[in-house]
Amino acid sequence: MRSSGVLMPVTALPSPWGVGTMGAQARAFVDFLSDAGVSVWQVLPIVPTSYGDSPYQSFSTFAGNPYLIDLDDLAEEGLLCRDEYAGRDWGSDPARVDYGALYRERFDVLRHAVRRLERDRAGELASFCDRERAWLDDYALFMAAKDAHGGAPWHAWEDALRFRSPEGLAEAREALADEVRFWRGVQCLFFRQWDRLHDHARSRGVRIMGDLPFYVADDSADVWSHPEQFQLDESLRPREIAGVPPDGFSAIGQLWGNPLFAWDRMKADGYEWWTARIEAQLRLYDILRIDHFRGFDTYFAIPAGAVTAADGHWRRGPGIELFELLEKRMGRCEIVAEDLGYLTDSVRALLAESGFPGMKVLEFAFDTRDGTGSEYLPYRYPTNCVAYVGTHDNDTALGWLESAPLDDAMLAREYLHLDPREGEGWGMMRAIWASAADLAVVQMQDLLGLGSEARINTPSTLGANWQWRALPGFDSPALAARVHRQMELYHRLPDVATGRSPRDVAEKNEEE
Template sequence: MRCAGILMPVSSLPSKRGIGTLGDQARRFIDFLVRSGQSAWQILPIVPTGYGDSPYQSFSSFAGNPYLIDLDDLADEGLICRAELDRIDWGADVARVDYEALYRERFAPLRAAVERLGAASPAALSAFTRAQASWLDDYALFMAIKDAHGGAAWSSWEPPLRFRQPAAIHRVRSELADGIAFWKGVQFLFFRQWARLAARAATADVAIIGDLPIYVAWDSADVWAHPEQFQLDAEETPIEVAGCPPDGFSAEGQRWGNPLFDWDRMRAGGYRWWIDRIAYQLRLFDVLRIDHYRGFDSYYAIPRASTTARGGRWRKGPGIEFFRALKRSIGEGRIIAEDLGFTTASVRHLLAQTGYPGMKVLQFAFDSRDGDGGRSMPGDYPRNCVAYVGTHDNDTVLGWLESAPAEDVVRARASLFLDADVDANWAMMRAIWNSPADTAIVQMQDVLGLDGSARMNTPSTLGGNWTWRALPGFASDDLAERLHCEMERCGRLPDPSDRHRVAEPMAGCGQLHDETRSSMGNRLARADDANGEQQHERGCDHGRGQSETC
């Protein structure tokens, strides 16, 4: 069955506390998706944001973002004083996230909440910390030490802590016990709210599509606690870093700066680190988009000293062996392969072997910068793919029409009959809704008809990204009705007879979901080898935010 969804970052929801959260507006958005005939809500990574406020540069692959915890829900539980929240200045612009204000103001009320949490829910907190100890112990310790060092990266800590010498770790666990307990409490609050929101989506039969960055940040609990999994030297410094080569979109390429995986060591260990990471994500989400999928076939390695990506070279990734190990461990999984960027025959073959749906981006069909504009028009999409007008790394439709090369815009207007009397955003969305793709996802900004000022991220830039927020009242009944009519015309309304669900609950947060998986989630990520061969080529991964300069 054909279905549709909306890409809307949690952080972009309205709220009076500076950033979108897992609270009332998220629940209302699920209701809006139901009224508008949508089957899926795609989000960005919900991990703590790190360098450049990017969710693709996180302090942990496993932790939840403290900024997304809804403080008003905590006030309703008696864990925070609402009057104190109302006195906090969260930033003047309701259409933008002010990350500096969040960093300055968010943690005081969270500390108050965690202090009261110990008395209010000691058994639940204890159960959560035991169940999540495999990652939570390292993360909470990492954050407590980071706090004690004024937020400095672990690479600048004194050697006994940097290299995790047992005596130093034992000592600091005692000295920083309160800080460790705080960070564990914050994670309990986050995942309790996440479980409730996921249960709400399950009841509404809305599948949540999560997002997993392929790489992790160097300044992360992942690398600090497991340096053996990465290509590091004797000082635990990256030998080479991740990125992609120069192309028609960037003359210097993109130097993301993430450490590279030691795939030989991972292979010897049965890929356990990676399998655990993906299995964990699939307990949170109905479907998981794996970012930069081509990196499993081959990855671009840049010398650490290089300031651009020009000096890099391609190295062989784990290939199908990894995915076979993954499937032996967790089954087929409900995975979307982000196969955008520079692709080769071997990348396309790997996608066909796994059977995962790839991605199609309509804006790229008209792009002349890599000489392949027009190769992948909506009518040519395979069924086994997820179609987009643009992703979070693309401009909005209206912004793209203003900023793209003139010849690309002319081609798009001619191909899609975008004359002056046509709402270009709706025409381009309608093109992917009418395509053969099983699943079509549009950005909320395009549904709202916003210009380029609402763009979420511009790759290879630092500052001003990840800040867009919708205004209160954005999810109106009129807009829901218009979307619902479009879904009906395009044959993408949910099937009322197809209502069984969904993601497993976070252990320690209570049994909030049904045990069965959603059939919609399975449809999104089913194996379809016949269609899997039909993957398009693009230039380098120009739609991304995983960079030291992103």
């Protein structure tokens, strides 16, 4: 069935408290999507961010981001008093996230809420902790220990805790008991609000597409609590690290620095860690995009300590076996494979065998260096794919037209018959809406007609990423009506054959 989506990070929603959250504005955005005839909200990873603020480098692949907890919702529930958060410095620019201000202020506010949660909702908190024990206990101890060590990475901790000796763990749990309870409580607050938001999305016929990074961060509860799942040496440091080789975009390649998975050991235990990871994600989302899908076929291994990626080499991944085991455990999952970049025949074969839709990016279609044409031109899209103008790693449509090589931008304008009077970004969006792709996703910035100032991320750069935020009123009824008409024209309304609205579809599903 043809459908459409909007890519909008939760952090990018407006709010008076420094960052977008899972509160009233998020629910209003769901309403906007429903009114616009859009049935998928794609978000970026909602995990805790670490140094650099990237949701792709997190302290945990299972935990939720404390910054996304809505303070006004907590106040309405009696878990906060407004004067405990309203007078603080959340940053001076409503169009940008100030992560430094969040780090300084947010956790002190959340301590008030956790104390009241423990006092007034002890049973609910205990049930949550019991249900999520498989990852929550280690995560809470990891965060408490990290704070106790001044933020130092876990491999700089004392040996008893770094190597997780029973004595060292017991001593830390006793010494840090109050902080461990705090971090458990924060996660309870997060998942209570996420469940409410997800329920509201379902009620409006909007499905949430999540995003799962392929690798996890070295300094994470995941690696610290399960070192046997990664390629580490005797001192628990990576033997090799992740990255990508030199290519036309980078003469030295990219050093990502993530530890590599110990696929042989993972296979021996039935890929338990990976299947648990995906299972947890699909409890949060209706659809899951998996980043760097090619890593399941082959992954690039670079010697630890290398200055560039030039000395790396390819190794075999688990292939289709992991997904076969996942399907036996969970049934058929709605997964989107991020298959961008240089693809080999074996990667294409793995994607075909999995049956997952891959991704097509319109901004990649007009590289004039490629004289043979591009697989990213819309007429070549298969139905089983997700089409984008650009992803979170690309510029906005207008930004791309301004920054791309002149010949590429001229070709795009000619090929797509772009009209500045209506907004050239709308012409680019129409190209993917009109394509055969089952799902077409546009960035919210493109619907708003924004340029490079609203770009979410520029890969391999630090300092200005993940900060863009929309201003209040961005999700106007007039914009919803304009988008709705496009969904009508390109037959992407939910259940277009019967003319039912997203709300009608949701109500019928509830009756059934």
